[in-house]
Amino acid sequence: MKKIYLHPLPIRIWHWVNALGFIILILTGAQIRFGNVIHLFSFETAVDIHSWTGFILIANYCIWLFYYLVTGNIKIYIPPLHHPIEFAKKAVTQAKFYGLGIMVGDQNPHHSTFDHKFNPMQQVSYLMIMAALIPVQIITGLFLWDPNLFGPIVNLIGGIQIADMIHVLLFIFFSAFIIVHFYLATLGHTPMAHIIAMFTGYEEEHEEHGHGREEEHGHSQGH
Numbered sequence: 001m002k003k004i005y006l007h008p009l010p011i012r013i014w015h016w017v018n019a020l021g022f023i024i025l026i027l028t029g030a031q032i033r034f035g036n037v038i039h040l041f042s043f044e045t046a047v048d049i050h051s052w053t054g055f056i057l058i059a060n061y062c063i064w065l066f067y068y069l070v071t072g073n074i075k076i077y078i079p080p081l082h083h084p085i086e087f088a089k090k091a092v093t094q095a096k097f098y099g100l101g102i103m104v105g106d107q108n109p110h111h112s113t114f115d116h117k118f119n120p121m122q123q124v125s126y127l128m129i130m131a132a133l134i135p136v137q138i139i140t141g142l143f144l145w146d147p148n149l150f151g152p153i154v155n156l157i158g159g160i161q162i163a164d165m166i167h168v169l170l171f172i173f174f175s176a177f178i179i180v181h182f183y184l185a186t187l188g189h190t191p192m193a194h195i196i197a198m199f200t201g202y203e204e205e206h207e208e209h210g211h212g213r214e215e216e217h218g219h220s221q222g223h
């Protein structure tokens with residue numbers, strides 16, 4: 001058994017504040033949008049909690065951004081664009097592992113290290129979420145929070161209804177993401193391995209699971 005350092009403290013703090021905040025935003029957002037079928041809070045309470053949590057998560061997002069830009073470690077999020085074919089092949093291998101290999105005892109083809117933490121599927125999805133979807137959710141959220149303050153920009157994108165539609169579509173995406181992300185987070189060498197690592201910083205890895213690309217041993221029933 002060896003221990004690999006994966007998650008630095010600022011990222012662990014960001015991650016769990018973010019996860020808790022997202023759950024609160026999803027519940028209060030559902031109340032605001034679908035108040036006719038959901039009765040968790042009053043509309044006013046839901047709006048208040050939603051706005052406060054939104055502002056906390058904006059500050060929290062800045063921690064994530066600051067850490068990754070200042071350390072230069074943002075590179076772990078950037079797919080290797082100079083090797084697109086190789087990258088696509090690895091992504092397919094990873095998808096096959098999640099779709100089939102994992103059920104028949106294959107080893108995970110990706111071996112995480114601090115500088116090479118994400119498999120190709122994580123790299124693409126996390127980059128899209130952190131660099132595009134969360135910023136768009138923040139901006140449309142600010143528009144909805146005070147449409148008058150941002151009036152001219154809101155008009156530029158076609159009015160507050162467009163901002164609302166984008167915000168709700170992303171709400172649906174994030175609600176689905178959190179379920180898939182939670183499932184994938186339980187697929188370490190034990191169901192809690194990845195989750196504990198996000199608390200302690202260290203992932204414990206069994207030696208026989210340690211060297212991802214051992215395709216020739218692919219069907220070892222090693223769990």
Ligand code: HEM
Pocket residue numbers: 007011015018019022117122126129130174178181182185194195196198
């Ligand atoms: C129930 C809630 C959640 C759980 C249990 C959870 C679990 C985990 C775990 C175990 C990891 C480390 C393994 C990996 O890199 O995939 C991780 C990383 C990550 N999660 Fe989550 N997560 C949750 C919510 C969220 C939410 C709501 C978001 C964003 C919308 C998110 C975004 C990320 C990102 C971007 C990483 C990579 C962080 C980095 O190392 O830079 N997670 N999550």
